[in-house]
Amino acid sequence: MAEQGRRLVMIAAIARRLAGLRHVAVGAASPIPAAASLLARALSDDSVTVSILGSAHHSSFTDGGRELFDCAAQGRLDAFFLSGAQIDATGAVNLLGLGDPMAPTRRFLGNFGAPYLASLVPNVILCRTDHGPETLVEKVDFVTAPGREGRRLVTDRCVFVVEEGRFRLETRHPGETLESLRAATGFNFEAKPDAGITEAPDNTMLSLLRGPVAQAMHEVYPAFAAELERG
Amino acid sequence: MSWPPSSPCPEVLSAPTPITLAAAIPDGASLALAPDYSGCSLVTIRELIRRRARGLRLIGLPQLGLQADLLIGAGCVATIETAAICLGEAGIAPAFERARRAGEVQIIESTCPAIHAGLTAAEKGISHLPLAGVIGSDLVDLRPDWRIADDPFATGQLLLVPAIRPDILLCHAALADNAGNLWIGVRRELMLAAHASRRTLATVEEVVDHDLLADDVWAAGTIPALYVDGIAEAPNGAAPVGLRGRYPSDRARLHAYAEAARTAEGFNRFLNAWLGDG
Incomplete structure (x- = not known):
């Protein structure tokens, strides 16, 4: 499947998980979660509030960097997205580095807010666009944030969900x-008995993605928005 | 530094410039800096590098970007306390990465809300603040100065984060007035950092004639002069990063930096060109 097709499947899979939520926030450098959140908003007749970090037009925050975190601790934030340079079989993520955390052989960008948000936001969706054995490992070198029952990982190849402490295949793209x-x-994994094919975006989703979602994405993710418009 | 600050601070405040602001940041100071999307006084960073500042202890609000990478590459920095360091979409901070591998900079790993909590404790004049979450992350093991305590009012445990009191906040903003009030708009992490820091030094796009505290529309986004020790007018002072509502970041320049600074020679070439610019 072409790269753009895989992206659209990821966006649709995430957007379906956001239906019915009240407030969804999207962190830095997260174009696919941003598009999925804006799609969920468009599908909900704007009943989902979306706060995109870095956006002046699509953010509800007026109290500085701390407000997102205060929202999360109070239960005012229903969903957030994390990635991981490593993600393991239990759903734990590593954003810090490989090897000794005090002197990593390779250091990533840093933990950002993940150690906090992962335990306080009820729906944390993990997202990786490059599903591969170096990224999806049996055990992370450093636990930026531990896994949790029910946590989902959406990659460019499939959707996993943590059940009884380990990822199981929920759907394959x-x-x-x-x-x-x-x-x-x-990591080794079992498939859920009812594991099927990830549902592709329907025509309503595709037209919203090309229209209002792409338009809203221009401010923060102009290149990604242009690709959405091309379909 | 204790309050009132006892270390020498040159009396620059009558007619500050980026040069005199940089001179008011002593070697070894703890210096709070905004991430690239907030308010960055690159024009003062350049003067810090020119005056060969040494031993600075940087604090990210709550992460660090180009300012930190330039200072680290120029040898000005001893430690960084931050939730992350990167150049936004340009990725890894290359000078930091080189210094880290050479053991030239110490990293105090943190997470965004722990830095906000530490600054809030300082803002309130107390020793620490309890924080939800974080327990369960290996990050706690990297911070011997953090504590875990039973919640005295509810079941469960809380992380206790010590106060963070930067010696100096250095930032850039759109406006100040003649009385020294500093308008930061919605970038309220700068307000928090100003409340928490012993001194605040800033550059601004322009100094306006009207009183920013006279109208609630402006006053709501204004750091009062009470907290501000020096403001210098420096149009385009955040470039090559952007300033919200004024100008976007110079993406081509940032990507050129990210590419060039992968080697020490490339970094030095970029730095020398930048130092020669203004």
């Missing part, structure tokens, strides 16, 4: 097989 996923994943 069109074109993937259990074998292709096992070959691309650094």
Whole structure:
């Protein structure tokens, strides 16, 4: 499946998980979660409030950097997105580095707000656009944030969900097989008995993505918005 | 530094410029700096590098970007306390990465809300603030100065984060008035940092004639002169990063920096060109 097709499947899969929520926030450098959140907002007739960090037009925050975190601790934030340079079989993420955390052989950008948000926001969705065995590992070198029951990981190949402490395959994207996923994943996993194919975006979603979602994305993610408009 | 500050602070405040602001930041000071999307006084960072500042202890609000990478590459920095350091979409901070590998800069790893909480404790004049979350992250093991305590009012445990009192906040904003009031608009992490820091030094796009505290529309986004020790007018003072509502970041320049600074030679070439600019 072409890269853009995979992105659209990811966006739709995430947006479906956000239906019915009240407030969804999107962190830095997260174009796919931003598009999915804006799509969920458009599908909900604007009943979902979306706060995109870095946006002047799509953010509800007026009290500085701390407000997102205060919102989370009070239960005013229903969903947030995290990634991880490593993500392990239990759903734990590592944003810090490889090897000894005091002197990592490779350091990533830093923990940002993940150690806090991962335990306080009820719906944390993990997102990776490059599903591979170096990223999806049996055990992370450093636990920026531990996993949690029910946590989902949406990649460019499939959707996993933590059940009984480990990821299980929930759906695989069109074109993937259990074998292709096992070959691309650094941890062993079982498929849920009802694991099927990830639902592709329907025509309503596709037209919203090309229209109002792309328009709203221009401010913070201009290149990504242009690709959405091309379809 | 204790309050009132006892270390020498040159009396620059009658007619500050980026040069005199930089001179008022002593070697070894703890210096709070905004991330690239907030208010960055690159024009003063350049003067800090020119005056060969040394041993600075940077605090990210709550993360660090280009300002920190330039200072680190120029040898001005001893430690950084931050939730992350990066150049936004341009990725890894290259001079920091080189210094880290060489053991030339010490990293005090944190997370965004712990820095906000530490500053809030300082703002309130108390020793620490309890914080939800974070327990369960390996980050707690990297911070011997943090404590875990039973919640005295509810079940469960809380993380106790010590106060963070920067010696100096350095920032850039759109407006100030002649009385020294500093308008930061919605960038209220700068308000928090100004309340928490012993001194605040700022550059602004322009100094206006009207009193920013006279109209609630302006006053709501204004750091009162009470907290502000020096303001210098410096149009385009955040460039090459942007300033909300004024100008966007110079993406081509930032990507050129990210590419050039991957080697020490490339960093030095970029730095020398930048130092020669203004």
